[in-house]
Amino acid sequence: MSGLSEIIDEVLSLVKTSRIFKDRKILLPDYVPDELPHREEQIRKLASILVQVYRGEKPSNVFIYGLTGTGKTAVTKFVLNNLHKRFPDTFRYIYVNTRNSDTPYRILADILEGLGVRVPFTGISTAELFKRLMSQLRSIKYVLIIVLDEIDAMVKKHGDDLLYRLTRVNSELGSPKISIIGITNDVKFIDTLDPRVKSSLSDEELVFPPYNADELRDILWRRAKSGFVEGAVGEDVISLCAALAARDHGDARRALDLLRVAGEIAEREGRNVVTTADVERARLEIERDRVFEIVTTLPLHSKLVLLAVIQGSKSGKSLTTGEVYELYTKLAKSLGLEVITQRRVSDILNELDMVGILSAKVVNRGRYGKTKEVKLAVPVETLVKALDSTVKELDGI
Numbered sequence: 001m002s003g004l005s006e007i008i009d010e011v012l013s014l015v016k017t018s019r020i021f022k023d024r025k026i027l028l029p030d031y032v033p034d035e036l037p038h039r040e041e042q043i044r045k046l047a048s049i050l051v052q053v054y055r056g057e058k059p060s061n062v063f064i065y066g067l068t069g070t071g072k073t074a075v076t077k078f079v080l081n082n083l084h085k086r087f088p089d090t091f092r093y094i095y096v097n098t099r100n101s102d103t104p105y106r107i108l109a110d111i112l113e114g115l116g117v118r119v120p121f122t123g124i125s126t127a128e129l130f131k132r133l134m135s136q137l138r139s140i141k142y143v144l145i146i147v148l149d150e151i152d153a154m155v156k157k158h159g160d161d162l163l164y165r166l167t168r169v170n171s172e173l174g175s176p177k178i179s180i181i182g183i184t185n186d187v188k189f190i191d192t193l194d195p196r197v198k199s200s201l202s203d204e205e206l207v208f209p210p211y212n213a214d215e216l217r218d219i220l221w222r223r224a225k226s227g228f229v230e231g232a233v234g235e236d237v238i239s240l241c242a243a244l245a246a247r248d249h250g251d252a253r254r255a256l257d258l259l260r261v262a263g264e265i266a267e268r269e270g271r272n273v274v275t276t277a278d279v280e281r282a283r284l285e286i287e288r289d290r291v292f293e294i295v296t297t298l299p300l301h302s303k304l305v306l307l308a309v310i311q312g313s314k315s316g317k318s319l320t321t322g323e324v325y326e327l328y329t330k331l332a333k334s335l336g337l338e339v340i341t342q343r344r345v346s347d348i349l350n351e352l353d354m355v356g357i358l359s360a361k362v363v364n365r366g367r368y369g370k371t372k373e374v375k376l377a378v379p380v381e382t383l384v385k386a387l388d389s390t391v392k393e394l395d396g397i
């Protein structure tokens, strides 16, 4: 036996004999489980809308919304998979996540590829792609359901033109062949659409409420039974993951992440039981990774604004937008950079608030008018670590 295959065997045997995980992939966010407790109502409603396909008829368009981790993607895939198994000839569906495929070109290319048409990465226009899609759709003999997940991501960048065109396809074809399922985490998003697109997309609407702690516990137990070795996780661990995620707007993804990462920590340390202390460590690890990811991918001036807030927060007090702007200006100038406007800095503060790095609250100061109170929302050490690479990058300027 060669050295390498011995090593591989050894690693495999380690992986196989994990004393924590029976099947780790069951705990990954993209895995679609074969049961989705506490979503019976949404499953029933979606299925009853889509079941039209059984006789080759186009179902209504559906618009689905709810906060992240409320099961929108999982339920949609689950219902479509099951329907497709039952009626393989009368309909097909194509799933596109517009956060990944975030241009009209990429979305059309994904749809065409789903129909078996190869599309070059660049070189043709979006208009030409649309033409190809239309000609392809003319020839199909089944109903096509197009799922546009996280649809707000694309529309925020590129407007709702493509959506408008897609909602018009059936009348252009002269026969109803496609249905659209739009999904968004942003509950206010639908009101930003062109009224014609809005009314067409939301023939039917489906709302996904957040899960409460009991529901999350139930969801976690069922996933844990197939994902973990028996006895590796107990009631206390599941309850803590559920409670933490319930506090965080009832997000099942977060609950599963906590459980999986806690399991990974225990496994890394060669233990066979996951503890609540592992969950606490998992929480910190996940938070750190999230902050790191956000901070390292911020544009340069957003990083400078963040640095300015860190500088100004040393005394522990909150800052006004004006104070942040002053600090930011000093920083930018000292680096010989052109300064952006206070308006833009104020927008950046809002963006950093939205992703949970800062809190920027508008407060009314009576006759002094309104101002923002800016504070850090995550531990400064985490931010500094994430900004470390930036500081090196800035040194090079």
Ligand SMILES: Nc1ncnc2c1ncn2[C@@H]1O[C@H](COP(=O)(O)OP(=O)(O)O)[C@@H](O)[C@H]1O
Pocket (backbone or CB within 6 Å): 028, 029, 030, 031, 032, 033, 035, 036, 037, 038, 039, 066, 067, 068, 069, 070, 071, 072, 073, 074, 075, 185, 208, 219, 252, 253, 256
């Ligand atoms: N009712 C449920 N039962 C089991 N797992 C669930 C349930 N709801 C959500 N999940 C899981 O939680 C994670 C997040 O769900 P997802 O459908 O991606 O949420 P959303 O699309 O609303 O952000 C996925 O791993 C999914 O499988």
Ligand SMILES: [Mg+2]
Pocket (backbone or CB within 6 Å): 072, 073, 074, 149
């Ligand atoms: Mg989703």
